Amino acid sequence: MNAMRGKIVGIGLAALLAATGVGEARGETGKAAPAKTAAGKDTAGKPAAGKTALAKSTAGKSTAKSETAAPAKAPASGWPANPALKDWLAKAGADSFFLLLDPKAGKLELVLGGVVMRTFEVSEVGVATPRRLGPSAHLPEDWHERVWTGATLDPPHPGARTEIVGPEIGAAETEVLVPPTPEEAIPVPDLFRLRFAEGLAIEITGGVAEQKGELPPAELPRGFKEKIRMLREGPPDRLRLRIRLKPEAAAELYRSLPPGTDFVVAHSAE
Amino acid sequence: MKRRILIGAAVLLATFIVVGVAGMLMIDRSGYSYREPDFALEGARAAERVKLEANFTKPPKAKVYIVIDRTHNRLELRKGTKTTLSAVCSAGSGYRLIERDSNKRKGREWVFDTPRGIHKIRNKVTDPVWKRPDWDFIEKGEPIPRNSGDRIEYGMLGDYALHLGDGYMIHGTLYERLLGRGVTHGCIRLGKSDLATVFSECPIGTPVYIY
Numbered sequence: 001m002n003a004m005r006g007k008i009v010g011i012g013l014a015a016l017l018a019a020t021g022v023g024e025a026r027g028e029t030g031k032a033a034p035a036k037t038a039a040g041k042d043t044a045g046k047p048a049a050g051k052t053a054l055a056k057s058t059a060g061k062s063t064a065k066s067e068t069a070a071p072a073k074a075p076a077s078g079w080p081a082n083p084a085l086k087d088w089l090a091k092a093g094a095d096s097f098f099l100l101l102d103p104k105a106g107k108l109e110l111v112l113g114g115v116v117m118r119t120f121e122v123s124e125v126g127v128a129t130p131r132r133l134g135p136s137a138h139l140p141e142d143w144h145e146r147v148w149t150g151a152t153l154d155p156p157h158p159g160a161r162t163e164i165v166g167p168e169i170g171a172a173e174t175e176v177l178v179p180p181t182p183e184e185a186i187p188v189p190d191l192f193r194l195r196f197a198e199g200l201a202i203e204i205t206g207g208v209a210e211q212k213g214e215l216p217p218a219e220l221p222r223g224f225k226e227k228i229r230m231l232r233e234g235p236p237d238r239l240r241l242r243i244r245l246k247p248e249a250a251a252e253l254y255r256s257l258p259p260g261t262d263f264v265v266a267h268s269a270e
Numbered sequence: 271m272k273r274r275i276l277i278g279a280a281v282l283l284a285t286f287i288v289v290g291v292a293g294m295l296m297i298d299r300s301g302y303s304y305r306e307p308d309f310a311l312e313g314a315r316a317a318e319r320v321k322l323e324a325n326f327t328k329p330p331k332a333k334v335y336i337v338i339d340r341t342h343n344r345l346e347l348r349k350g351t352k353t354t355l356s357a358v359c360s361a362g363s364g365y366r367l368i369e370r371d372s373n374k375r376k377g378r379e380w381v382f383d384t385p386r387g388i389h390k391i392r393n394k395v396t397d398p399v400w401k402r403p404d405w406d407f408i409e410k411g412e413p414i415p416r417n418s419g420d421r422i423e424y425g426m427l428g429d430y431a432l433h434l435g436d437g438y439m440i441h442g443t444l445y446e447r448l449l450g451r452g453v454t455h456g457c458i459r460l461g462k463s464d465l466a467t468v469f470s471e472c473p474i475g476t477p478v479y480i481y
Contacts, residue, residue, distance in 0.1 A: 089326070095387050095388050097386075097481065100326055100327065103307070103309050104309075109327065110481065111326070111327055112386075112387075112388065112479050112481055113388050113479070114326070114327055114328055114330075115327065115328075115329060115330055115335070115337070115477075115479055116327050116351075117337055117339070117479060117481045118339070118481075125306070125307060126304035126305060126306065126307070127304065127305060127306075127307035128302035128303055128304040128305065129302065129303070130301075130302060131301055131302055131303045139307075144307070144309055145311075145319075161364055161365060161366045161381070162363075162364070162365045162366070163365070163366045163367075163368055164365050164366070164367050164368070164409070165367070165368050165369075165370055166367065166369070166370075166408040166409045166410065166411050167410075167411035168411055169411050169412065169413050170411070177365075178448070178451065178453065179363045179364075179365070179451055179452050179453055180451075181450070181451055182341050182342050182343070182452070185452075186341075235302075237302075240302050240304075241307070242304055252342065255341050255342070256339055256340075256341035256342060256481060258386050258481055264326070265309060266323055266326060267309055267311050267316065267319045267323065
């Protein structure tokens with residue numbers, strides 16, 4: 001009887017530990033990561049069990065495919081699948097900002113009117129759909145063949161402007177206000193998102209990829225909070241694209257990203 | 271009796287474990303599962319896309335152009351894709367100046383931003399003279415002069431000014447120690463030698479990209 005009770009408690013505890021991910025984490029440390037791959041992670045930095053890794057997609061064509069990835073489909077007739085992109089391309093030289101991700105070249109460019117303002121080196125790209133109990137949603141087929149517009153930055157820049165009022169006429173000379181440096185004025189989060197109107201969120205992090213692509217510890221509480229929020233409110237984004245940059249590059253992009261920047265993926269011939 | 275208590279406790283424990291496991295699973299299975307994206311296109315789609323993408327980015331037709339990062343106060347002079355000068359500058363502070371009358375009532379407002387977008391050099395001036403706008407008097411607590419001659423100030427803009435339109439200029443400064451900070455009222459300030467380079471290299475019509 002005692003032995004039976006012990007077994008029941010043991011099984012219960014093991015199940016609890018497995019559910020919290022403790023068991024998985026323990027298991028991982030004992031194994032070597034597969035070559036060329038890094039474990040797929042969710043926002044909380046916990047392993048996305050059963051998923052293949054986020055290899056450096058900058059190396060070109062995918063080498064590893066997730067078992068949950070959308071099934072490959074036969075190429076449709078012409079390109080682009082989304083005609084709005086064709087219209088947008090015609091205007092790409094106009095006075096508008098866009099971010100251009102070139103996964104093959106491993107770079108993210110901030111472009112104004114067709115001219116590259118700044119190039120950021122991309123070290124890792126991952127794509128995700130919301131995950132609930134059961135399988136993940138499939139990726140929308142044309143997500144990388146369209147232009148994403150209507151962006152909002154999350155978290156936004158500090159909104160309030162400093163207001164100054166000149167001294168009264170004839171008053172003693174006041175001290176000149178020296179504005180802060182950009183680094184002082186705009187604090188940069190470890191991870192920020194650019195959310196587009198039709199459900200894509202680009203998640204940009206400057207966090208150093210730890211073993212198996214974990215997010216920095218600072219992001220863990222945020223990830224857990226987000227999971228709880230997702231349970232309550234449902235997923236905030238239809239699709240997420242994580243782009244990992246060097247920390248200083250991510251910070252520069254966050255600080256200088258113009259509002260209303262569009263996003264498009266550049267495809268290179270395979 | 272003892273047996274019943276034990277069974278009750280076991281049931282409670284089991285319920286607790288089941289609810290706990292289910293809750294943790296729900297939390298764990300929410301979120302996003304990341305995987306490597308497959309960007310590949312094949313056949314005609316890829317060929318057409320690559321052809322159209324040639325229009326995504328290209329340097330401007332002008333021989334030389336200027337790129338300014340107004341947040342980090344950096345100016346680059348580029349020829350094609352090559353950067354020939356990288357300089358520290360000062361862009362707009364982003365401050366909002368509010369005019370108040372003698373009864374402290376709110377009057378006009380100015381926002382000291384450097385405007386993002388594509389501009390071009392419209393005029394080039396040597397030894398520019400600054401005609402002080404109203405905001406400069408208000409900011410310093412001085413009465414706004416009736417005579418426009420009282421607005422003229424020499425030497426404030428350095429050796430050269432390149433006009434971008436709407437009163438915005440690339441010019442010099444007396445306060446080179448503040449280069450690298452956004453301290454201006456919207457203009458771009460450059461150090462003496464960098465300004466001389468930009469002035470000599472950029473003809474009228476040179477595109478200026480500000481982001």
